[in-house]
Amino acid sequence: MTKSYLTTSTGSKAKVHRRKHAIPVIKHIAKDNDQEKQEVLTKPIELSRVIHFLEDPLAATLKERQIFALKKVVKRCQKGFLLKELADVFKILYICAEKSKDHPEYTSVLCDLLKICRLPFLKEKTSDEVTYAQTVKESFSQMGFLMRVPNAEVRNQICHSIISVYSSVTSKHSVDGLHPTSLGYRVQLLEQSGLAETLVLSMALLENQPAVKLQVLQTLQMLSSSSDVNCSLILKAQGAQQICFHMNEPDPSGQVLFRSSEILWNLLERGCKEEVTAQLSNMDCIMALKEAFLHQLLNGFRHYDFQLRNDLLVITTLIAENPKSPLIESLFAKQLILFVTFPELKSHNPLVRNLKLSYNNEDFEMKRLLLNLVVVMSKDLSALQLFKEGHVVLALLHLVKPTAAPPEGQSGPRNWTPVQQEELQLQALATLATVAPLMLDDYMICQGNTCLLLLLEWCTERDAYFGQGHSFHGTGGRGSKKAQMRYCVRLLRSMVSLGNEAINQDLFDQGAISQLLVIIMQMEGSPEEEDVITLEIKADIQLILSALCENNPHRKELFGSEGVEMTVHFLKMSTEKFYSGLGHNKLILSTVDCVWSCIVGCYTTEDVFLEKEGIFLLLDLLHSSPRNMQNVVLGTLLELCDNPKTMSHILAWRGQKSLTTPGLLLQLWRQEEAELGVSRDLYGRISDPKKPILCYYQEEEDSQVSLPANRPSAAVMDVSENLRSKIYSVFCKLGKGQLTTIFKGQIKSNQTLFVTCC
Known part of the structure; x- marks a missing residue:
């Protein structure tokens, strides 16, 4: 202790005792985990006091004290909000939002509280998740309503908090005894809160805040990519339409269009596709898509731009599937058709005059999407006129033609790679199979038959061509031209099946029958193992021959011995x-159809068929074939019975265990009656002689009920579909005199049938 003197105001001296400097005493204020937990647990009481203080009318002028109290709440809740205090927290948020209208100072505190919402909510017990589920759901809903606060920072914080729900970020300073809620729990309650719908509706408030709108789009992208429920909520608020409306607004960042297209993609994939296309099928949306697509096509130069362009084209294609979409009225369809024919056809249209393709993978993908769009649009007959004006068929036939390799040592013009060319060629053939039957005049003007027959000839040539077979259409064609032949033959089958005499005559005049016969026999003689594609090609060729020769004796005569050899060969299968x-079953059916259409009706060809023992082969097939094939085989036999030489072959046939033709027919008759449920007595006699061929489903049909004109009666169906009428007709062809000899020795077992036939 030392003494010192201090002079007072009166001039006297006063003694002052000054203590020596001692070692400072530091009070230990560190808290253990129990104390920290206790502090957190006392927050609900303090929050209720804060709410009372904020709502107290007498404290309305104490703005600084209120903000100080709010900052204390922010400081003490840095580790996250407890589930049981969420109701109070969001009430505080609501009060701050209301006060921020007149006092912007509350905005910063509001942002700080929203920033804490990025952290998972905390629970004391596992049961808290169930207990406070409704509170959490309402809290998420209120968070969406806070988007009405006009402050950009507040809105950004709300979006960040929503996005953080889908992450597993936790506080760096955990509290013992408290646990964060699970990710699945938060996501499920956010979906049930309807927050996605609220965000879509809030976009109407963001006209003057493009940065916030971009943040909202990013949030909606996250919500739509993770949940079908969120997609349904977005669609409920007409989200697809609203997003498409604003996708072309000025955007320095260049992300609005990308985010918008991604949201539309998510809605199409996870939401109701029909609802999305319905919302986009209006003139405003079509025009917005048109503007965006043309901008990306004509001005895009980055890989990102090309991908975005193709995404917009896919969305447009899905809209085109809706028959109510104004795609044609908006003139967008006409412009798209122009791009379909580019670069195969030259045009002076300003849209393509300076357009150059890089022939990269993205350009290739766009070309394929455009060809697919043609198929989709062909369902609308009003689009056919646009196809005609745009010369779509001519452009497709250009793609179909085989590309000649440039002379050795010379480089040709920049074009698609061989792999890309192959895929486009196959897709063009598949597209023509849909479009060409609808545009016969254009097909004939462009000499489509000639182009396809030349392609068939190219398919049979042996050269260095090696099919890659990578694409969907190229399946099974690796190392060969089998895929091209498959789609070429399929296209020809589509054309001849129309029954247009001009097309069929043109094919006949160009030697299609002989060319197809050579091709099918070459394939049959090939050492390669048969597969699905090979059998499909053979069956389609036979169907083409049937369509060409049907009801034309002259063509049947030219079908000749080569055609008979082909049919006999396949009947021996x-x-x-x-x-x-x-597919062997389809092939044998097409062979029988070929006999019926190309042989029956021409005595010259029929005689060759009989010489080749074709009747025996048909009877063998009738005996061994499944039930559903017997009708066609027996019908063909019946037609051949008009030739007098056929009877001797029918009677001479013998099957297993010396089975004769009449015996085979009797077996089929019995099987047919058993299947139809024809009623007979114990002695095999027909129960009702007045209705000897009545079956069970004819009895069930109410004769008093009138049937529509397009629905045949049960009796007519019975005659046309079952075998009994054909069997009876065959016996009639044999004649009554032959029947006595045929049934001799079998009269007892077949008495009923004998009486019926005679």
Whole structure:
């Protein structure tokens, strides 16, 4: 202790005792985990006091004290909000939002509280998640309503908080005894809160805040990519339409169009596709898509631009599937058709005059999407006139033609790679199979038959061409031209099946029958193992021949011995292959159809068929074929019975265990009656002689009920579909005199049938 003197105001001296400097005493204020937990647990009481203080009318002028109290709340809740205090927290948020209208100072505190909402809510017990589920749901809903606050920072914080719900970010300073809620729990309650719908509706308030609108789009992208429920909520608020309306607004960042297209993609994938296309099928949306697509096509130069362009084209294609979409009225369809024919056809249109393709993967993808769009639009007959004006068929036939390799040592013009060319060629053939039957005049003017027959000839040539077979249309064609032949033959089958005499005559005049016969026999003689594609090509060729020769004796005569050899060869096919699963059953049916259409009706060809024992082969097939094939085979036999030489072959046939033709027919008759439920007594006689061929489903049909004109009666269906009428007709062809000899020795077992036939 030392003494010192201090002079007072009166001039006297006063003694002052000054203590020596001692070692400072530091009070230990560190809190253990129990104390920290206790502090957190006392927050609900303090929050209620803060709410009372904020709502107290007498404290309305104490703005600084209120903000100080709010900052204390922010400081003490840095680790996240407890589930049981969420109701109070969001009430505080609501009060701050209301006060910020007149006092902007509250905005910063509001942002700080929203920033804490990025952290997972905390629970004391596992049961808290169930107990406070409704509170959490309402809190998320109120967070969306805070978007009405006009402050950009507040709105950004809300978006960041929503996005953070889908992340697993937690506080760096955890509290013992408290646990963050699970990610699945937060996501589920956010979906149930309807927050996605509120965000869509809030976009109407963001006209003057483009940065916030971009943040909202990013949030909606996150919501739509993660949940079907969110997609439904967005669509409920007409989100697809609203987003499409504003996708072309000025955007320095260049992200609005990308975010908008991604949201539309998510809605199409996870939401109701029909609802999305319905919302986009209006003139404003179509014009917005048109503007965006043309901008990306004509001005884009980055890989990102090309991908975005293709995404917009896919969305447009899906809209085109809606018959009510004004795609044609908006003139967008006409411009798209122009791009379909580019660069195969030259045009002076300003849109393509300076357009150059890079022939990269994205340009290739766009070309394929445009070809697919043609198929989709062809369902609308009003689009056919645009196809005609745009010369779509001519452009497709250009793609179909095989590309000649440039002379050795010379580089040709920049074009698609061989792999890309192959895929476009196959897709063009598939597109023509849909479009060409609808545009016969254009097909004939462009000499479509000639182009396809030349392509068939190219397919049979042996050269260095090696098919890649990577694409969907190129399946099974690797190392060969089988894929091209498959789609070429399929296209020809589509054209001849129309029954247009001009097309069929043109094919006949160009030697299509002989060319197809050579091709099918070459394929049959090939050492390669049969597969699904090979069998499909053979069956389609036979169907083409049937369509060309049907009802034309002259063409049947030119079908000749080569055609008969072909049909006889396939009729010898083993019945064990019927159930191979590769398509042998279809091939044998097309062969029988070929006999019916190309041989029956021309005595010259029929005689060759009889000489080749074709009747025996048909009877063998009738005996061994499945039930659903017997009708066609027996019908063909019946038609051949008009030739007098056929009877001797029918009577001479013998099956297993010396089975005769009449015996086979009797077996089929019995099987047919058993299947139809024809009623007989114990002695095999027909129960009702007045209705000898009545079956069970004819009895069930109410004769008093009138049937529509397009629905045949049960009796007519019975005659046309079952075998009994054909069997009876065959016996009639044999004649009554032959029947006595045929049934001799079998009269007892077949008495009923004998009486019926005679």
